[in-house]
Amino acid sequence: MISPRCAACKYLRRRCPSDCIFSLYFPPNDPQRFACVHRIYGASNVAKILQQLPPNLRAQAADTLYFEAHYRIQDPVYGCVGIISQLYQQIHNAESELAKTQAEIAFLNCNPQEEVQPIEANYSNFNNLLPNQYCPPSTQNSWFN
Amino acid sequence: MISPRCAACKYLRRRCPSDCIFSLYFPPNDPQRFACVHRIYGASNVAKILQQLPPNLRAQAADTLYFEAHYRIQDPVYGCVGIISQLYQQIHNAESELAKTQAEIAFLNCNPQEEVQPIEANYSNFNNLLPNQYCPPSTQNSWFN
Numbered sequence: 292m293i294s295p296r297c298a299a300c301k302y303l304r305r306r307c308p309s310d311c312i313f314s315l316y317f318p319p320n321d322p323q324r325f326a327c328v329h330r331i332y333g334a335s336n337v338a339k340i341l342q343q344l345p346p347n348l349r350a351q352a353a354d355t356l357y358f359e360a361h362y363r364i365q366d367p368v369y370g371c372v373g374i375i376s377q378l379y380q381q382i383h384n385a386e387s388e389l390a391k392t393q394a395e396i397a398f399l400n401c402n403p404q405e406e407v408q409p410i411e412a413n414y415s416n417f418n419n420l421l422p423n424q425y426c427p428p429s430t431q432n433s434w435f436n
Numbered sequence: 437m438i439s440p441r442c443a444a445c446k447y448l449r450r451r452c453p454s455d456c457i458f459s460l461y462f463p464p465n466d467p468q469r470f471a472c473v474h475r476i477y478g479a480s481n482v483a484k485i486l487q488q489l490p491p492n493l494r495a496q497a498a499d500t501l502y503f504e505a506h507y508r509i510q511d512p513v514y515g516c517v518g519i520i521s522q523l524y525q526q527i528h529n530a531e532s533e534l535a536k537t538q539a540e541i542a543f544l545n546c547n548p549q550e551e552v553q554p555i556e557a558n559y560s561n562f563n564n565l566l567p568n569q570y571c572p573p574s575t576q577n578s579w580f581n
Contacts, residue, residue, distance in 0.1 A: 331485075333478050340476075340512055348513045355517040359504055367485055368493045371516065372500040378523040385530050392537050399544055 298325040303334060312338050316353035324357050331360040443470040448479060457483050461498035469502050476505035 299313030300306065302325050307314055313334075317325040328337050337356060341349045363370035444458035445451065447470050452459055458479075462470040473482050482501060486494045507516035514521070 331481060332476065333481055336476060336478055336481075340508070344512055352513045355514050358517050359508075359515060363485070363504075367489055368497045369500050370504060371520065372503050375516065375519055375523065378520065378527065382523065382527060382530070385527070385534070389530070389534065389537070392534070392541070396537070396541065396544070399541070 295319045298322045299329075299334065302326060302329060312341050316341070316350055327360040327364060328353075328356050331363050332356065440464045443467045444474075444479065447471060447474060457486050461486070461495055472505040472509060473498075473501050476508050477501065 296305075296307035296319060297311055297314035298317040298319050298321060300311060301319060302322065313325065317328075332340075337353075340356065341352060344352055359371050362374065366373055369376070441450075441452035441464060442456055442459035443462040443464050443466060445456060446464060447467065458470065462473075477485075482498075485501065486497060489497055504516050507519065511518055
């Protein structure tokens with residue numbers, strides 16, 4: 292029985308060699324995964340990145356390349372850097388919230404009869420951040436330069 | 437006077453045309469910037485991404501492409517996805533810290549004579565995160581799949 296070609300070799304319309312660098316990380320049942328990385332990096336650049344790594348790290352590298360390519364296709368301007376920017380914004384909000392809480396505790400220590408309501412965290416839905424959400428960076432980040 | 441070639445045309449050893457897609461975003465005084473994106477994406481993929489965008493968005497796209505390429509070279513396994521993972525970890529830590537603070541406030545409301553010390557935020561150094569720091573993702577993230 293002939294083993295099926297991997298998604299990369301199918302996409303590239305070539306025979307899938309036994310030592311194919313793509314086959315373990317781009318299975319035939321997920322053609323979109325290879326199409327994504329091919330569109331952003333090109334097959335030869337993906338192959339180069341994978342080949343320079345020891346085999347035990349290649350699966351994770353293929354995953355992160357796919358992740359970045361996927362977000363670059365969704366958002367050609369910011370790619371997954373938009374997520375980083377959004378997370379920084381949420382951390383900034385959390386820092387403000389925490390400073391407020393610290394002030395409340397300080398107030399409570401000076402006025403022990405007062406009652407302070409527990410604060411509502413405004414960053415409790417991080418797990419919903421990634422799929423289909425995006426907020427463009429609000430400021431020019433100095434870490435690009 | 438002949439205007440100098442941009443970093444991309446210098447790198448590619450070609451004449452820099454007046455409508456060069458790279459010239460505004462890859463100035464000759466920063467050859468490393470183009471070398472980075474060329475190594476990860478290839479010149480034609482970068483050109484394609486820039487060309488499909490309106491001119492007012494291309495500078496930001498070039499910046500984020502450079503940012504991602506830079507981190508992919510530094511860390512061929514995780515690239516800038518490692519930063520996202522690290523930020524999620526810090527947010528998780530902050531959520532735990534906030535839950536602790538809320539519990540302290542609740543305790544204080546029930547025992548108004550007790551004194552609670554303001555908590556120390558353990559995520560106050562985000563601004564130092566990006567340059568030369570990296571923490572590999574501690575868990576397999578479901579958002580790759």
